[in-house]
Amino acid sequence: MDKEYIPKKVEKEAQEYWEKNNSFITNFSSTKNKYYCLSMFPYPSGKLHIGHVRNYTIGDLLSRANKMIGKEVFQPMGWDAFGLPAENAAIQNKVHPAEWTTNNIASMKGQLNNLGFAYDWSAEISTADPDYFKWEQWFFLKLLEKKLVYRKKSEVNWDPIDKTVLANEQVIDGKGWRSGAKIQRKEIPQWFLKISKYSNELLKSIDELPKWPEPIKTMQKNWIGKSEGATIFFKIEDSNDKIEVYTTRLDTIFGATFLAVSPSHKFITDHDLDKADNINSFLKKCSSVKVSEESLSTVEKEGIYTGVNAIHPITKNKIPIWIANYVLAEYGTGSIMSVPAHDLRDYEFAKKYDLNINKVIQPKDSRVEQEVFTDDGILCNSENFSGKDSGEARKLILENLKEQKLGEKTINFRLRDWGISRQRYWGCPIPVIYHKDGSVFPVPEEQLPVKLPDDIDFSCEGNPLEQHPTWKNIKCPYTGKDAVRETDTFDTFFESSWYYLRFLSPTDSNNILTTDRKKWLPVDQYIGGIEHAILHLLYARFFHKLMRDCNIVDNSEPFYSLLSQGMVLNKGMKMSKSKNNTIDPDDIIKNFGADTIRVFIIFAAPPEQNLEWSDSAIEGSYKFLKRLWVLSHSIIEKKDNNVTKKTLEENEPESILLNKKIHSTIKKVTSDIFDRQNFNTAIAAMMELLNELVKFNSKSTNFNNVLVYGVETLVKMLSPIAPHITHKIWIELNHSKPVISEKWPQPDEDVLTDAKVEIIIQINGKLRSRISVNNDEIESVVTDKARECQNISKYLDKVTIKKVIFVKNKLINFVI
């Protein structure tokens, strides 16, 4: 063994050993002890980001640790390979997206291997691989069959100079990223997935995810946004038509002083209101405002009176109908009853246009009268409902409206259907074809996959697939008539919504998921960045339910346990190229080795918290490993030189103390890693143990079984986090099997229970002294002993003790 710790050499040796011995290939035959550990796969941008290192180190340490407690571990890795950057690179550097992606995958795979992650590379997948996206297309056709996808016109960002559709991230300040042209909105037909049909289930089953972090569950619940209310019908004056509105505040109905419809509401065209010049110009203005990237909430409220009135369903009063830019077309019925006295937005609008404001709710408590009171309260000015409480009034008014057939209970969700069409080349083709008359046909299953053409020209205008000279023109496989392919590709979230499943049978050409691998689902531990808390995780949960309904999987949720790791910050900011504060993991590996960066990134902060990068603190982790190396080297030398080996039976107090430290560390590290997932404190505990071992070793020229046991235990427990150095030390300690095959150490409770325990003595809750007493000592003995303490007796003299609080094996508190 080298005297000096040379990470490069040690790491290369370990990595070669693992590769040669196929150390991380999973045996799928046993499912009883399975541990499917998945880290979110990366987009192959070319370089690993420090955030990836954090993500994958956490996944790797959990995988390796679980293997040591006897689990059959599956930890795969792959590539989220379709996406916009590849196309941008193609435009800017004239390199084909496929080539660019392949090169990036190769270099990132090299980086991952340099970090020593225990991946089962035999399961590697790339979403740009036709063997992968064939099944994506296949599944889309299943959904088409089940009528869970549909086509509808929808708006996209249109660049009038480049004549192309832009993704939201390509629109900067309302302008195209390349042309700088002001972006327009354009309506084109696109494919949608009916995620809204699963709103209720997606919401309800969140409660069946006990091992997910609460904040993420809350974010998902809010995103789905269930709201319970009522739909009410307002008759239109001198007409048989009516307007439906949705409200959650039926108790405020007597305060409704006008109706407001969204600018794209059907009511406007049904009544030819758009023919009037003033209304028409208002509508035009509304649609142009949307072009800006500004959030709607910052746009000033505007509206116009339609000249038409509605009849209030209870009072039968006439109330005016307005068109208002603040009413969302997509939510509820696209029209609202406005109650300015009890809604801030309606109030703002009513003030501006001088509309009536009727107070109908009073606060329950005597708080200061507000101009707009939006909470529940007691009804007033509401005919015979006056005096009722808001909650009760909502029920009674709904009953009343139901009887008259003027209203009904309604539940709404804010979750919208998922638009999956993208007008891009580097994505998975949507497998449908169109006849000249516009009718839609699925590509027959036996013709899958629909592959992308290789010869593609990015210099043309618009979607390159659409401009391709031949690709889209085909003969209809059913009729032989001329037909065209769909030239849109899937949103890349589509690929990443089911990849966890394909890892289990990456090469099965007959099934999307090999039947006997079903039992390997769900993923036992999923790890990824908080930035995917909503979309990716929601889509994956949705897909899993779709797969279940297609009998592909047997359960309803894809990820049993979720760990969402925080961001890595540099100087308080998210790392980004534009801020010029990125850290290249390769530099750290070059200077200190992979083990050091792994230890540091785990030690610096708890996994769920943001981590502040520090160049100087990383040396601390390096020193820790170096000290472990030096200690191991010294012990191995002593062993080789046949230094007298004492045994534990000799019972020197120092050995007993050290043995106790070893076992308490095992206990702490075990619970930190497996139960609490507080990996940073696990490392702190191992650092403490190392300090003790070094101290023990330096005190004498002897060494004994306890010391060797301590080093071996430490090496085993550290091996999931720093796998290379521990691999090398383990072999040098003369073991025939590698440390990855070792069993996780067990604490000996007998060693940990002491004959004596330390008790703290408090006066009025303040620490004044401490004494050592027998384990489980009774109160009276402890009290007597405590009174004898010098620092205690001086407090207790000349005062009366009101009360004594005694906590066994912990403390005694005198209240005086």
Next chain:
RNA sequence: GCCCGGGUGGCGGAAUUGGUAGACGCAAGGGACUUAAAAUCCCUCGAGAGCAAUCUCGUGCCGGUUCGACUCCGGCCCUGGGCACCA
């Protein structure tokens, strides 16, 4: 505006069920070794008083519950993130 986090030494963080605040590490200061530097090792390290034993204060701010509060409750401030006219 609404919904989640977070606020503890010079810094990253620890304190697991209401019971020793500051574990572990970084930085800093002092010392040993060295011709010297690096590396390594040892000591000090929240503030204040004291020769010391020890005492007082101290976990964003104000108040409360409790024998005892970083931890629980009420109100506020700052900060990170998510959503944002969802009726």
